[in-house]
Amino acid sequence: MSTQPFKHDLFNQFARIGKAMSNGNRLELLEFLAQGERSVDALARLSGLSVANTSQHLQQLRQAGLVTSRKQGQKVLYRVSGEDVLELFAHLRQVAERHLAEVQRLVDDYLKTRDALEPVPAEELLQRAREGRVTVIDVRPEEEYRSGHLPGAVNIPLPELEQHLQALDPQQPIVAYCRGPHCVLAFDAVKLLRNRGYRAQRLEGGLPEWRLEQLPVIEEDAT
Amino acid sequence: MSTQPFKHDLFNQFARIGKAMSNGNRLELLEFLAQGERSVDALARLSGLSVANTSQHLQQLRQAGLVTSRKQGQKVLYRVSGEDVLELFAHLRQVAERHLAEVQRLVDDYLKTRDALEPVPAEELLQRAREGRVTVIDVRPEEEYRSGHLPGAVNIPLPELEQHLQALDPQQPIVAYCRGPHCVLAFDAVKLLRNRGYRAQRLEGGLPEWRLEQLPVIEEDAT
DNA sequence: ACACTATTCAATTGATCTCTTGAATTAAAG
DNA sequence: CTTTAATTCAAGAGATCAATTGAATAGTGT
Known part of the structure; x- marks a missing residue:
């Protein structure tokens, strides 16, 4: 036949x-x-x-x-x-x-979810970090990280983020921060992470604002 | 989960x-x-x-x-x-x-089947063509075709073969010929056709040898 | 030899896929 | 309006697939 x-x-x-x-x-x-x-x-x-x-x-x-x-x-x-x-x-x-319209819709919806755009307030982040319910990443260059960063934050400069994805727990929400409200690093990081399926949000403000609120900062001077 | x-x-x-x-x-x-x-x-x-x-x-x-x-x-x-x-x-x-080793094997086997490499003798082709059991294609340039070709042969110059595949009946065996035993046109045509799933063979020799055997040739002088 | 870890195998259940058959649309033609 | 042709729909039989479970195999460390 x-x-x-x-x-x-x-x-x-x-x-x-x-x-x-x-x-x-x-x-x-x-x-x-x-x-x-x-x-x-x-x-x-x-x-x-x-x-x-x-x-x-x-x-x-x-x-x-x-x-x-x-x-x-x-x-x-x-x-x-x-x-x-x-x-x-x-x-x-x-x-x-x-x-596939479905895919376009999925991606659009996901990148535009409210919590993708809305930043996490500093106090809330501190609380969640203390309870271990969140992974905090610092996406600034290593140098800036060393001169002061959030307690418990991991340093993954944005350009290296893609290579270090495997080190992140996909189950745990991630909050990224950088220099401040006019810095796009954290924004891009969140976009990249969400594209890969992670639950990522941005910190409201950046390290300077964090300091202003008198919240704890880790400084690594030596080594 | x-x-x-x-x-x-x-x-x-x-x-x-x-x-x-x-x-x-x-x-x-x-x-x-x-x-x-x-x-x-x-x-x-x-x-x-x-x-x-x-x-x-x-x-x-x-x-x-x-x-x-x-x-x-x-x-x-x-x-x-x-x-x-x-x-x-x-x-x-x-x-x-x-x-996939299977694919490599399939393609190899198919391109190297005996009847892919062995040419069809002229008399046999003439017989099969008379009974309509074969499609004969002339893969030389149009000019050469016009100055003499096999009876019933269709002219499809090799460069145009790929575009004209749809005109060929996939069910019917195809025999391609060109200038002669040292001409690669028919060889390439058979390879291409077999790759696409057609049952293709080469004519033994080419048009000159056909003439030598005193077999019928169509000549289009006018138009 | 023994327990331990990582991977694969085998058997089962429920779901999905392919193809067939025959009927239901839909647009053109008489 | 009826017939015809092209396509789609619907239902069913047999095959294949996904996930679970429990057992089997093969390296590692004690």
Whole structure:
């Protein structure tokens, strides 16, 4: 009934790639792998899937040739099998963003949620930080961070943020701050983080305003 | 249980694109649409699927935003919804070709089948052409074609072959010829055609050898 | 040898996919 | 208005998929 067997078989093989990318969880795993080699349990924790389930999805990705694995000690490390896989993924995102109204709406809604734009008041942040319910990041250059920063704040200069995403807990809300209300660093950081699925907000004001309110500041003079 | 709902939803949307491309028949339809707008029944004929089945696959492609349709008279014409869709498809093929051993094997096997490399003897071709069991194409430039060609041969100069594929019946074997045994035109044409799923072979020798065997030649002097 | 960790395997359930069949639209033609 | 052609819709059988659970395998440290 069909045309040529060669063509038929060939397209069925192409379809294996599509099939591997036909599941949201697998795509999320691919995204994590895009940042580098990861073990199964690291991926399971990142994605929130069970280990067994993660393992099975990874095997499907491997059978489609999108990832490869190697064993190191008791861990199995997976990685994407080539740059071209990441390019393919990027194109898939692009097509989705351009042609799926749902995606456009999701992204718009998410970036424009009230708490994405509204800054967190200083007192509220201090309270939440004390209870460990928030990750505070300082997105200014390292030099400025050293000369004074919020207690408990981690320094991740904006240009390095993308590389250090893996160090952040995706479950925990993040509050970013920088120099002050006219500084765009924290704004950009929040945008980037929210795009990657983190729950990020901006501190109201910056370090100078924080000092003005007589709130505690850590100063690292030595070392 | 999962991470952030935003991220989760977003990846599920991306997965819709993958799902649309997770079926060989749909990919074949996409390939036909890559060449231009087509009606449902044209696509059904090209793919060998039933009309109802074709229609359903097209609707899945449309829901994923990969194709759009418009109604003209009693026909519904489908087309890919943008260049980016074709780019995505091209990347998918590339990844498949690079990372799936099956694909490499398929393509190799197919291009190296005995009848892909072995030329068709002149007498055999004449016999098959008389019975209408073969499409004969002359891949030399139009000028050379006009000054003498095989009876029943269609002139499709090699550079134009890719654009004229749709005019060829995929079910019927094709024999290509050119200037002679040292001319690569017919060789390249066979390679291209077989890559696209056609059953193509080369004529043994070329037009000069054909003449030498005293076989009939059509000459177009006027017009 | 023993317990421990990381990963995979196997079996199950409920959901989704493909294709077929036959009927329901919708627009043109007689 | 009836017929015809092109497409879509609806329902059902068989296959495949996702997630869960519990067991099996393979390295590590004691």
